[in-house]
Amino acid sequence: MGGGLPHPLLYMEILRNALHLEFIELHVWYTWLAMLILFTLALLVRGRLQLVPGGLQNVFEVIIGGLEDFVVANIGEEGRRIFPVLITLFLFILTMNYIGLVPGCDAPTANLQTNAALALFLFVYYNYHGIRKWGPGYIKHFMGPVPAMAPLMLILEFISHLARPLSLTLRLFGNIRGEEIVLVLLFFLAPIYSTLPMYFLFLLAKTIQAFIFFMLGMIYLQGALDHAH
Numbered sequence: 001m002g003g004g005l006p007h008p009l010l011y012m013e014i015l016r017n018a019l020h021l022e023f024i025e026l027h028v029w030y031t032w033l034a035m036l037i038l039f040t041l042a043l044l045v046r047g048r049l050q051l052v053p054g055g056l057q058n059v060f061e062v063i064i065g066g067l068e069d070f071v072v073a074n075i076g077e078e079g080r081r082i083f084p085v086l087i088t089l090f091l092f093i094l095t096m097n098y099i100g101l102v103p104g105c106d107a108p109t110a111n112l113q114t115n116a117a118l119a120l121f122l123f124v125y126y127n128y129h130g131i132r133k134w135g136p137g138y139i140k141h142f143m144g145p146v147p148a149m150a151p152l153m154l155i156l157e158f159i160s161h162l163a164r165p166l167s168l169t170l171r172l173f174g175n176i177r178g179e180e181i182v183l184v185l186l187f188f189l190a191p192i193y194s195t196l197p198m199y200f201l202f203l204l205a206k207t208i209q210a211f212i213f214f215m216l217g218m219i220y221l222q223g224a225l226d227h228a229h
Contacts, residue, residue: 041060079218
């Protein structure tokens with residue numbers, strides 16, 4: 001249930017077998033590939049920074065600048081402090097999603113373990129910032145606006161918050177793996193004519209899924225940082 005798809009050919013599987021590292025799961029190899037891509041792009045952009053951006057720098061400035069303005073507009077200036085983690089999650093998930101569109105590759109986000117790790121990190125991160133800002137008073141976020149209903153709301157809010165990592169994990173997994181299955185099936189039926197149009201649709205869908213994870217993370221952080229009423 002947690003593994004990738006039964007592709008007829010996976011480049012990382014060939015590399016893994018050649019290095020006799022079969023104990024390392026394939027989704028970990030493709031996660032490392034996504035990290036390598038992002039590190040390479042970051043070094044390329046940093047080495048060619050210009051006052052008048054162009055090319056790759058312009059692409060990154062549009063994406064990062066636009067999303068930073070979006071976060072600040074919703075959270076306020078305090079959002080700039082947490083934005084680096086949010087944009088890192090977005091770019092990381094986006095890259096892993098796109099890897100699944102490359103023939104011979106499998107998206108790491110089509111695996112439950114990858115998504116669970118990301119969701120648990122986000123869960124710990126936003127609660128950490130809530131506790132850091134409000135201290136013991138952070139418990140008020142779980143007690144609701146009416147003191148008489150605080151015991152019931154405390155139980156409901158704890159269940160709601162604990163369900164968030166599960167929701168994040170299954171949403172990303174279900175959408176990405178579903179798209180991967182459709183692509184594999186269409187490739188077997190009609191390798192070129194059926195898969196080529198779907199690439200453009202899935203390119204948009206994979207971008208949206210990365211943005212949804214980013215946006216939910218922003219909402220969770222906003223709730224943790226706002227004053228409890």
